[in-house]
Amino acid sequence: MAIAPTAGPGTSAGLVRTLLAEQAPALVGLPVERLADGWDNHTFRLGERMVVRLPRHEAAAELHADEVRWLPELGPQLTTATPQPVAVGGPSPHFPHPWSVVEYIPGREAAAVPPAERVALAEDLADFTWSLHVPAPTHAPVNPFRGGSLATGAADARVRSRLADLARSGHAELAEALLPRWEAWSHAPDFDGVDVWLHGDLHPHNIVIGADGRLAGVVDWGDVTAGDPACDLATAWLTFDATGRRLFTERLEEGHPVDAATWVRARAWALHLGLVLLSRPDEFPRLVASGRHALDELRREDV
Structure with a gap:
């Protein structure tokens, strides 16, 4: 997820063909x-088992290159499925960016399930994070x-x-509560x-999430990088409610102890990323609920 991307070339099933x-x-x-x-x-289903990924803009094309380069190496060490490349295409007169065909992971995104019902994937996601x-x-x-x-x-x-922006959108009280926490x-x-x-x-x-409610895979690896684990641990607030977060953190601490400062930075990352999810409501309305969930969870945390 790049910062403030702009839309690129139009896409269609015909272009994919x-x-x-x-x-x-x-x-x-x-x-x-x-x-x-x-x-x-832009993503398109290709048959029953594949997805075509077309970068929307130049910055996304750079992220796409990282995803294609590193997922084949990272995949074997991870505890869940990832969308491994099947074919990689280059720029052409019809489309200006590299693109790829990747494996499709059956299931539904966790965002389609209420946070209280994501508890079953908490320990699986901790295991995945530990393996990554x-x-x-x-x-x-x-x-x-x-x-x-x-x-x-x-x-x-x-x-x-x-x-x-949050305050101007009618949530001044929430914004005021979050500023000292940030x-x-x-x-x-x-770190x-x-x-x-x-x-x-x-x-x-x-x-x-798979049909059994457990973790089935993790997708969209364009932001793959190296750095402070707190960035990914923000998922404790982005994804879970208090019960799921407790299970996630306890499981993670069993095999991969995390110091207190890292958890504090993880809250900062969750606040930052929650605001990113809220930042383009007209274009990405489906992200708004996830961003608001994270901010509401963080508001309940002590400064």
Whole structure:
């Protein structure tokens, strides 16, 4: 999820068929159906087992390259399914960016389930996080918007601006309650450990739940990077209510102890990312409920 992306070229099922005919002819003839128009990618179902991902803009194309490059290496170490690349296409006269065909993970996004009903995936998501958060190589992708310090002028300015937007939208009391929490949490001691692998966008729209309510997969790896694990641990507030959060944190602490400062930074990341989810309600109305859920959960936390 890039910061304030702008829409790129139009897409359609016809465009997908054209790209497949040009660059992945073995996949021609399978049904193509629009799946979603996300922050960074347009996605289309391809048959029963695949998804076509078309970056929406130049910044998303750069994230797409990281996803395609690193998921095949990360996948085997993880405890849940990831959308592994099946085919990778390049720019053409019909579409200006690289694109890919990836495996489809059956299920529904966690955001489609009320937070109180996400409890069954809490321990699974903790296990996934533990399996991902291992030391990353020095040549891991760099993402300036994920995994670094939030105690910077740029991050602080973005959050304050979005809190002001929140207040103007009729939620002044919530914004006033969150500001001192942001000021305290964002100035927790900086991460001083070895950079670990991060998903970078671990919110309920990127978490797939199976028919049994358990974790079925984690998708949308464009923000993959290395850095402070607190960035991903923000999912404790983005995804869960108090009960699910307790199960998530307890399970994580069993095999991957987390120091108190990291949990404080995780609250700051959850506040930051919750505001991002709220930032474009006209274009992405389905993200609003998830952003509001996170902010409501954080409001209940002590400063």
